[in-house]
Amino acid sequence: MPDDAAGESAAPGRTIRMRDVARAAGVSTMTVSRALSSPEKVSEEVRRRVEAAVSAIGYVPNRLAGNLSSSRSDVVGLIVPSLENSLFSSTIQGIATVLRRNGYQLMVADCGYSQADEEALIAAFLEQRVAGLVLHNTSHSPRAREMIRRAGVPVVENGTLVDDPLDMVVSYSNEGAARAMTLHLARLGYRRLGFVCLPTATNDRSVARQRGYRAALREAGLPLDPALMLEMPPGLGAGAEAVVRLAEEPGRADAIFFAGDVMAIGALFECQRRGWAVPGRVGIAAFDDFELLGHTVPTVTTLRLPRLEIGRRSAQVLLDRIQGRSTGKLVVDLKFEIIHREST
Amino acid sequence: MPDDAAGESAAPGRTIRMRDVARAAGVSTMTVSRALSSPEKVSEEVRRRVEAAVSAIGYVPNRLAGNLSSSRSDVVGLIVPSLENSLFSSTIQGIATVLRRNGYQLMVADCGYSQADEEALIAAFLEQRVAGLVLHNTSHSPRAREMIRRAGVPVVENGTLVDDPLDMVVSYSNEGAARAMTLHLARLGYRRLGFVCLPTATNDRSVARQRGYRAALREAGLPLDPALMLEMPPGLGAGAEAVVRLAEEPGRADAIFFAGDVMAIGALFECQRRGWAVPGRVGIAAFDDFELLGHTVPTVTTLRLPRLEIGRRSAQVLLDRIQGRSTGKLVVDLKFEIIHREST
DNA sequence: TTGTACGCGTTATCAG
DNA sequence: CTGATAACGCGTACAA
Numbered sequence: 001m002p003d004d005a006a007g008e009s010a011a012p013g014r015t016i017r018m019r020d021v022a023r024a025a026g027v028s029t030m031t032v033s034r035a036l037s038s039p040e041k042v043s044e045e046v047r048r049r050v051e052a053a054v055s056a057i058g059y060v061p062n063r064l065a066g067n068l069s070s071s072r073s074d075v076v077g078l079i080v081p082s083l084e085n086s087l088f089s090s091t092i093q094g095i096a097t098v099l100r101r102n103g104y105q106l107m108v109a110d111c112g113y114s115q116a117d118e119e120a121l122i123a124a125f126l127e128q129r130v131a132g133l134v135l136h137n138t139s140h141s142p143r144a145r146e147m148i149r150r151a152g153v154p155v156v157e158n159g160t161l162v163d164d165p166l167d168m169v170v171s172y173s174n175e176g177a178a179r180a181m182t183l184h185l186a187r188l189g190y191r192r193l194g195f196v197c198l199p200t201a202t203n204d205r206s207v208a209r210q211r212g213y214r215a216a217l218r219e220a221g222l223p224l225d226p227a228l229m230l231e232m233p234p235g236l237g238a239g240a241e242a243v244v245r246l247a248e249e250p251g252r253a254d255a256i257f258f259a260g261d262v263m264a265i266g267a268l269f270e271c272q273r274r275g276w277a278v279p280g281r282v283g284i285a286a287f288d289d290f291e292l293l294g295h296t297v298p299t300v301t302t303l304r305l306p307r308l309e310i311g312r313r314s315a316q317v318l319l320d321r322i323q324g325r326s327t328g329k330l331v332v333d334l335k336f337e338i339i340h341r342e343s344t
Numbered sequence: 345m346p347d348d349a350a351g352e353s354a355a356p357g358r359t360i361r362m363r364d365v366a367r368a369a370g371v372s373t374m375t376v377s378r379a380l381s382s383p384e385k386v387s388e389e390v391r392r393r394v395e396a397a398v399s400a401i402g403y404v405p406n407r408l409a410g411n412l413s414s415s416r417s418d419v420v421g422l423i424v425p426s427l428e429n430s431l432f433s434s435t436i437q438g439i440a441t442v443l444r445r446n447g448y449q450l451m452v453a454d455c456g457y458s459q460a461d462e463e464a465l466i467a468a469f470l471e472q473r474v475a476g477l478v479l480h481n482t483s484h485s486p487r488a489r490e491m492i493r494r495a496g497v498p499v500v501e502n503g504t505l506v507d508d509p510l511d512m513v514v515s516y517s518n519e520g521a522a523r524a525m526t527l528h529l530a531r532l533g534y535r536r537l538g539f540v541c542l543p544t545a546t547n548d549r550s551v552a553r554q555r556g557y558r559a560a561l562r563e564a565g566l567p568l569d570p571a572l573m574l575e576m577p578p579g580l581g582a583g584a585e586a587v588v589r590l591a592e593e594p595g596r597a598d599a600i601f602f603a604g605d606v607m608a609i610g611a612l613f614e615c616q617r618r619g620w621a622v623p624g625r626v627g628i629a630a631f632d633d634f635e636l637l638g639h640t641v642p643t644v645t646t647l648r649l650p651r652l653e654i655g656r657r658s659a660q661v662l663l664d665r666i667q668g669r670s671t672g673k674l675v676v677d678l679k680f681e682i683i684h685r686e687s688t
Numbered sequence: 689t690t691g692t693a694c695g696c697g698t699t700a701t702c703a704g
Numbered sequence: 705c706t707g708a709t710a711a712c713g714c715g716t717a718c719a720a
Contacts, residue, residue: 015415058490058491058494060467060470060471060491060495061471062412062471062473063471063472063473064408064411064412064417064472064473065412067408068406068408068409068412071359073408075451075472082437083433083436083437083440084430084433084434084436084437085433086428086430086433089427089428089429089430089433090428092427092452093426093427093428093454096427096452096453096454100453100465100468105451105453105468105469105472106451106452106453107419107449107450107451107452108436108440108450108451108452109440109444109449109450110437110440110441121444123404124444124449125449126404127404127405127406127407128407128408128419128449129406129407129408146402147402147404150402151404235635236635236636236639237639240639262636265636265639266639269639269640269641272641273641291579291580292580292606292609292636295580295581295584295609295610295613296613297613297616297617
């Protein structure tokens, strides 16, 4: 077969189908299909002819057709509250990497902390016939739960460990982490522990963290002072405002645990600006393992959370189910770790 | 038609097809199809019957089948160098939002700054028959270019303004931005301007920024001192190292322009650690508009880049092409802006 | 090892 | 406005 097609310049006009490859290789489409998806079931000779034909005519398989025909799917859907929040980035990265290594693709969307939007997105993904779903949120509208149940798709939730998971869960304990950090601060001798978190109304994680803080105070025998607790919107500015509100008057908080987003960083900068010694005047602890927190002056005590690993494991357990290597509900509790640094 | 199906709890067993809806509504599948995708072409009466049937039996359309049948696609593919880098997050957000508002879904992948990986991902996306592609990188393997050309899919590149775009470009001028900032520093009276960027070998943007720096020095009549130029890997640590190498001995750089990633922040923290006054001992300028840079002490001079807008516009021009509202190559040059702050 | 017949679930086309 | 019929491009199931 003369093959000057290497650098060929066919017009983007007509779609090339499997039958074109079949014709060029002198076999049936079925043989082409096999040569491409299970080369071992085809003779050496034929395999080479098919490969040659494929690259000669520049054939690109149509997975839509393949998936429709086999009633399978090689796409997984992911819904996070926000694509802009860098905290979710490592999880996304972990998921994408593991999926791709296994020949799956990832579809992403953000639901902006809204259950209604999440429901719409779940519907959209089910219409795409995703093989599985990863949801960051752990509370869902009844209709969403119902759609998922009826579709029978495997689901992984990974925002926090939940009591009644839809299906599988891969996460860490937000409550446990908040409790551990609070106890850590108490053990360091702080007595008036401020606590700042994101709005609990729309955020399961915040609720759990607040619960952990409260539990730790009880265990440590410290009083719960509502004046020391704040809910703030995300952002650096909120952190700055919070530290002022909680630590301006002498005799208020002697340390503040910022249980969300980048608030601790905003607070630290505000202290620098005002010349407040950290931890001299007020100790600061954060919740997330931004690389940044290890470089600031002073470096900031925080929790190391398994964000990347959550992504990887989520993808893995999902694939295990999709490919039939596992069944039934599953809860994977990944570890967190306290990183003690200069700010406390 | 008796309809007690509202809260029904069918087993996730059998797939519900359009014909099931058709039967329940007493019409043909074609009418169901029309009632769902162009309701105006169907009688009021029939439309309601179909809608009722759909929600009664819990029908979820199969887009794979629809796309296959109509030879269309409602999925767009996006390839970024890294999903973990928060700089890309706003762009992703912008793309996703505009796409979703128009009924399209987004598939994402990261190619880790490798052309070979990008090529593989492009192939994978073409197999999924994406309706369009958004690529952050602007240099591609010959095979990648060829595949794209033959597939005839619309493509938007958005890493930097390119000379010979594959198709459409939505970006800002990395060269122009670097030039503008360098001139800005010269105008402020700095004379020994250090320049730090990411490795130029694998990064188009870095090359362009370096070009801008050089051009600005010429224009300002300042000598180009190779000892003041550094290429560093991404990260806070690299910034810290760079500032020490360029500004430790008195008489070296009097200001440093960090043209990439978070290096400027790492440098600033290192200065704090060493007690170096910024800008007293050394001025610092950054390239990206991390919110953080407006909150540090001192706040950091930087460029405001239209990351979110790049995402939105990329999606828009792509949709315009996909839906036939435009043809031909297109270059959209979005503006950047210098934010002068305390660090210079 | 290879091929044939049929179906995957939808939409385009054209007739009524 | 509605319906019958034929694709869309491929994989499953079986037969050769």
